Each structure stands twice: as C-alpha cells, then as structure tokens.
Amino acid sequence: MITPYFLENFWGEKNNGFDVLYHNMKHGQISSKELTDFIRERATIEEVYARSMTKLAKSAGNFSQLGTFAPVWDVFKTSTEKLASCHLELVRKLQELIKDVQKYVDDQAKVHKKTKEEVASTNGAVQTIQTTGVALQKSKENYNAKTVDQERLRKEGATQREVDKAGVKAKKATEAYKGLVEKYATAKSEFEQKMAETAQKFQDIEESHIVHMKDIIQSYAQSVDETHVQIGEVHTEFLGNMENTSVEGLIQKLAESKGTGKERPGPIEFEECNTAIATEGAKPRKRKTYAFPGRRKDNKDTDSTESTEVEAANNANGAPPGYYGTIDFQNANVPTVDEDGFCIRPEDRNENDAKENSFYSSSDSEDEDEPRKFRVEIKPVAPNNGTHQSRATIDELKASIGNISLSPPTTGQMRRNQSSDELGKTRIPASFNDSRHAFNNDLLSLDPFGPTLGGSSSSTVPALARPTTPLAGALVPPPRPSSRPKLPTGKLTGINEIVRPFSPPKTLSNASPPLAAPLARAESSSSLSSTASLSASNTPTVGTSRGPSPVTLASQDALPIAVAFTESVNAYFKGADPTKCIVKITGDMTLSFPMGIIKVFTSNPSPAVLTFKLKSTSKLEQILPNQTLLFSDPSQSDTNTKDFWFNMQALTSYLRKASEQNPAASYYNVDILKYQVSSNGIQSTPLNLAVYWKCTPTTTDLRLDYRYNPESMLCPGPLSNVQVLVPVDGEVINMQSLPNAVWNSELNRSLWKLSDISEKSDNEGSGSLRAKFELSDGPSTPTTLAVQFVSEGSTLSGVDMELLGAGYRLSLNKKRFATGRYMADC
Secondary structure (H helix, E strand, O other): OOOOHHHHHOOOOOOOHHHHHHHHHHHHHHHHHHHHHHHHHHHHHHHHHHHHHHHHHHHHHOOOOOOOOHHHHHHHHHHHHHHHHHHHHHHHHHHHHHHHHHHHHHHHHHHHHHHHHHOHHHHHHHHHHHHHHHHHHHHHHHHHHHHHHHHHHHHOOOOHHHHHHHHHHHHHHHHHHHHHHHHHHHHHHHHHHHHHHHHHHHHHHHHHHHHHHHHHHHHHHHHHHHHHHHHHHHHHHHHHHHHHOOHHHHHHHHHHHHOOOOOOOOOOOOOOOOHHHHHHOOOOOOOOOOOOOOOOOOOOOOOOOOOHHHHHHHHHOOOOOOOOOOOOOOOOOOOEEOOOOOEEOOOOOOHHHHHHOOOOOOOOOOOOOOOOOOOOOOOOOOOOOOOHHHHHHHHHHHHHHHOOOOOOOOOOOOOOOHHHHOOOOOOOOHHHOOOOOOOOOOHHHOOOOOOOOOOOOOOOOOOOOOOOOOOOOOOOOOOOOOOOOOOOOOOOOOOOOOOOOOOOOOOOOOOOOOOOOOOHHHHOHHHHHOOOOOOOOOOOOOOOOOOOOOOOOOOOOOEEEEEEEEEEEEEEEEOOOHHHOEEEEEEEEEEEEEOHHHHHHHHOOOOOOOEEEEEOOOOEEEEEEOOOOEEEOOOOOOOOEEEEEEOHHHHHHHHHHHHHHOOOOOEEEEEEEEEEEOOOHHHHOOEEEEEEEEEOOOEEEEEEEEEEOHHHOOOOOOEEEEEEEEEOOOOEEEEEEEOOOEEEOOOOEEEEEEOOEOOOOHHHHEEEEEEEEEEOOOOOOOOOEEEEEEEEOOOOOOOEEEEEOOOEEEEEEEEEEEEEEEEEEO
16 A cells, blocks of 8 residues: 555645646656657667668668678678568567557546546635635634724724724624634635546556556567567577578588589690691682771781782772772772762562672682672662651550650659648638639738838838738649629719628718818828738737736735636628628737746746636637647537646746846736637628729729628627728829728828727728729729728627646736738629
8 A cells, every 4th residue: 555645745735735736747747758759669670771771681682692792782682581570570569559558548548538527616615715714714814904904993992882883893893703714614624625526536546557557568568578589589599590690601512503514624735746748738818908997007917918009009099098998999889879879779680689699698619819899888768658667667666665665753752741740721612713814813921011012113111910820731822813893884883783781871972072082191101001000920929918916926816817718700791692702810919927937937846837717719710829838638528618737847937038138127927829710601700891983094993891790709899090092003193082082192001090890880880992993094994902900899700718737816807809811893
C-alpha cells in the first residue's frame, strides 16, 4: 500500500489542491499521447534504417564479381540482409505496441470523463469554502471595525444615542461574523471529507496510470533488447564467416574457377632447313604496298620494292601527298552522273559485268601484282508516289522514342502536421472559373483601398491595416460576365427600374443634399491611413484606460486579467442575387496581464492554474488554441462550451521574456486562440449591399443600396466610421453624388464617408448612394467597390469567456468586429 501522499500534501491556505490534482490527471492523458508519438517516431526511424540496409545489401550483390576478393561480397550481402530483417521485425513489434497504447488512451479518456462527474461535488465544496472564507474574512474585519468604533465613542464621551447606534451596528456585525464562522465550519467539514475522498481517488488513478505506462515502456524496452540480441547474433555470424574465409581459400577458389589448365608448353627442337624444297615451292613476287583508305603513311617501308615513280604518279593524279592508291583513268569504270551528282545506271549492264566490277568481288585468278581498281557508286533513294516510306520511317522513330522512359522528378515528402496548421486554402467553385476573362481569383486578398483596385493611376495610397487573423480560406469572387445588360439612359436616379434584393422603406432620391459632405476633408489620401482605420487589427489596446491595474499585486489577491474578442467579417456581394454572397468570419481572443502578475508568478513555485470556459461556441466551425500555452479536455461533450487551462510554466516563461524585452510596459498581451465562425450567406453580414452600374461613352451612373442587418449580431450595435470607395475609369471630368462624395482625380476614385448606421438611423439603417460621372474617354468598366466599418461592444459569433476556479478576476471584457475584405460587384 502506497502512502497517501495526495491526501497529506494538497490542502493549503487557498484550497487550490483540487485544481492541481484535477489538471494533473488531465496531464496523464497528454503523456500517454506523447508516448504514442515517441514510439511511432522510433518505428519510423527503424523502418527507414531497414530500407537503407536492404538497399545496401543489393548494392553489395551488384559489386564486381571479378578478382580474388569477389566471394567476400556474398558474406556482406547475406549479413546486411539479416540486419535489415532484424530492424523490420522491430518495426512490426512497435506497431503492435502502438495499437495497445492507443487503446489505453481511449480507455483513459473514458475514466477521466467518469471521474470528472464523480468529483463535481468536491469542486462545489471547494468553491463553497473559498467563497465562504473570503466572506468570513470581510465579516471579521467589519466586526472588528464596528466594535472598535463603539468603544471609541464610549471613551470619547459621545451621546448615549450615538453609543447605542454604534452598539446596534456592532451587534449586527457580531451576529454576521458568528454566522459565517458557523457556516465556514460546516463548509470546512464537508470540504475536508470530500477532498480526502477525492485526493485518494486521484492518487489511485495516478498509480494505475503510472503502472500502465511502465508496462508499455517495459514492452518497448524488451522489443528493442530482443532486436539488439538478434543484431549481435548476426554480427557474430559475420565475424565467423570472415574467419572461415582464409587467404588460401580465396586464392584456391580463384585458381579452380578461373584456371586455364595445368599442362605446361612442351620443348621445341631446332630443325635444319631443306633448301631444295624451299626453293621449289617459292614464287617470286613483288611486295605490294597496302594501306587503309585515308590512312596517311608516316614512315616509309624499307622493304618496299616499288619505285618512287608510283608515289609521284599518285600525286599527279590528284591524291594528296602521303596517301596510297592509284587511279586508273583508262580502265576505271566511271559512271554517268546526273545534275545532282547521282550515277545513272546503264541499261545494258549485264550481271557478269556487275559481278566483275563489284566492290565485293573476290577473284582467285586476280593478279595481285596489278593495282586494284575501285568503283564507288552512290545510289539515291528510290522515288515513290506516296508517303509510305516516310511514314514508316516516322513510325519507327516514334516507336524508338516510345521505349525511352523518363524518371519522375524527386519530390520531398510533406510534413504530417502541415494541413492542420492552416484553416484551409481557397477552393474556387467550378461555376466561378471562366477562361474567357482574365480576372483576379483572389479579389478579397487585395487591398481595396490600395492604388491597384480598378484605377489606372500609379500613385500609391497608404493601405489600411489588415487583420492579422488568418482567414479560413480566402474569399474568391466569381468572374464578371462577358456582356452586361444594356440599361436605359437616365439621370442620377435612372437605375431605379432594376429589382433590388432589399428596398429601404423610404427613398432618398428627393432628399436635399447636406450643406457639406460628411468629413469632406477626407479627400487627402492621408486620411485613409489615419487612426480611424477600420481594420480588425487596430484593436484598442486592452488595459490602457481601464483593465488590469499595473500596481503591485500581492500574492493573496485575486489577480486581474482582461480579455478582448476581435472578429473580422469578409464578404463579397455579386449583383442583386443574395444567393451569390460569399461570407467568411474569423476571430481572435487575446488576454492581457498586468506587469505585477509576473512577480507573483515567478515568486510562487506553484501558482494557481488559470482556467477558463469558452461559452457560446456552437457557432464556431473551428478553434485553434495556442498549443504552447493552452491545454484542453478532448472528452468534453458540450458543443456550446469548451474548457481550457494554462500551462503555467510556459505562461510564466512567456511573460518573463516579454517583460525583459519591454520592461517599461504596464501590461502584456498574449494571443490565446483563433477561431472561425460559421456563416449563413448574406444573413450573416451586418450590412447588405447591392451595386448597379450603367455605362455609356459619355456618362456612368452608379447606385449602391445598403441595409443594416441587426439579425447578424447577437447584440446589435451601430456601425461606425463607414467608408465606401469606388474606382471609376474613363477619364472623369465631373461628378454629381448624393450624399456628397469626394473625388480623387489622381487615383480615379470616389470616396463616401457616412455617419453611424444602426436601427435608429433614417429608414432603420437602409439607404442608397448615387453618383453620376461625366467622362471624356468612356465608357467606364464596372469595377469592384470596397466598404469598411467597425462596431464596438459586440461580436458576430456571440462567443464569451468565463473564469473558472479561484485566484483570478476578469477586470475587462472587450468585444468588437470590423470589416476585412468587404466588397460588392455588379
């Protein structure tokens, strides 16, 4: 029986032992998964090594089989193949072990889930004693203060009424204090009982976990040990084979296999020459000079019997100096040639003539003393009436090329966790692909307020800051159709005939324009990069005006932290069809810690675990927590909430490094997690849009209808800092707009800046922007317009956070959403 260490060592003043033990149990499951990954990685290494050894064995079998050393390669080949088999056997054993570990991980998750339900009452008892203890401390302080105040009034000679009044307060404080003491005693008794049971339960779970983990490690070690024994046997066999392969044996084997015979050459005796027989059989002959055609004679043959006149004749006949072979112009058969240099075969040439004059003829009666005559004939390709011969040649060429195989290029293997690091790449619907038009398929990845959106000017405008949250797939707009409907010519309101997906209750066409366009000074390009940027990345810094106080914190105080939820809505509206609206919404969660919390963390070897619950997560498609700092419970079944807790050691290290880099900061922000929100098309957009263009050679009419959509927000709030940017080409010389817009002639863009849009606005947040552009080089090409806005105090997802456990308090909860790529096309 193991000593009940958990029962004796997890109490303490703040009663945080339960949280520590609970999260320690969760870490056990993480350790199991990490052990699985370790064994899997070892198996992969062994498999790669085995394949390399197999390849090496094949190489040894392909080495030279010539020479005395050749038989040794067979020993190497056999030994290397056996080593490869040993490692493959270890791979098989490790893969079987991985299956056992994975089964244990699944069973462990079930045990943890059951335990969580069983210790829920203990968790409640912990919270009760913690809250009761805090209330008791406050009540005690109040009791002491009231008692001291009553005694002070008596000593100072106050009126009896004042003394009685102070006595009543002191009595109430005394009763409250005594009541809380009794309540604390009850809570303490219940807490101690449940905590004792729970601590023992946690220790039993840990004992079982460690025993099981040791069994797995024992199986792992045994498999590796057995493999090492097998490898040792192979090495021993290899050494034995090499000892048996002696030098004498190798030389003997080569002699037996490659020997050329054991009989040595016999003696040859000297024989006298018989001159009579030798003279009778000899025939006088003249030595003939012989040389390969084209072979230059470098040294004269001293035994040659030819005179120098022969060589002179050769030179006279046109042969270059040093070349042999005579040319007989009288007896040589010189054929008649055509204008291309090809010979014309004589009709009356008989077979015997051809045979006699053939280059391949070999007559035994030929006089070797006479110079040999050569006839050279070049035969042209036989004429044909078709392409049969050329086609056959081409087919043969294709056949020969078809037998040539090209090795595929070597490509590196992809990392296993690659796809999990991204939210997803863009998938373009088939209907959006139109090869007839050149169109940017990643329109929403462009900066709509940059200089390249539909404008021809090369001037640059400082781009608005963009959200740092990675989108879960870039929004890809469909390509513009090849032809546009011809709209009737009209004035500024001449586009009213088109059916709109939504209509404001009241029309703004007859409204008189304001005396001055809203924020008309925005004509300068610098205004687009001002602090009024609508990007989600410009989140107000958490903790500057409110939030965590940078004052020194005591270790017994509840540590203040702040949270910020920042969401980015990206949308693309296509014409007046709401079904073609593409929407993507992403979000970030950031926590802010005060400077003083670092000292508390570093001075406490075991700070309270920071745990929180992410609420209203049913609308989230995906959650990506910070893997370095956060842990989560994979066994959670509630789809509307998700629990997380911090790796306190990693958090402390992170904050310490941040303080070292910026010691003057009063707080430090930490990115906790990112998420993607499920969307329902146009119904998820805070501001519905529909744009219409009418383009003629001399004018361009534009209308943008918009409607505030409170249904997209959990807590509808106003959309502020609304801006609409429209590029117009065709050399605009004049612009009329309602409400007033600002035209930038350098960038060929019109800009509207609107006041806040909400349900309290005119027509409940619905309206239209209209403009008529006079052109000198029309017609214009309809372009994509961009809209930006921001909303403070709420999010589109409705996600929220709740701190769990003691030791921390939430000092600020900041929420906002803003546009990312928010565009409309006709």
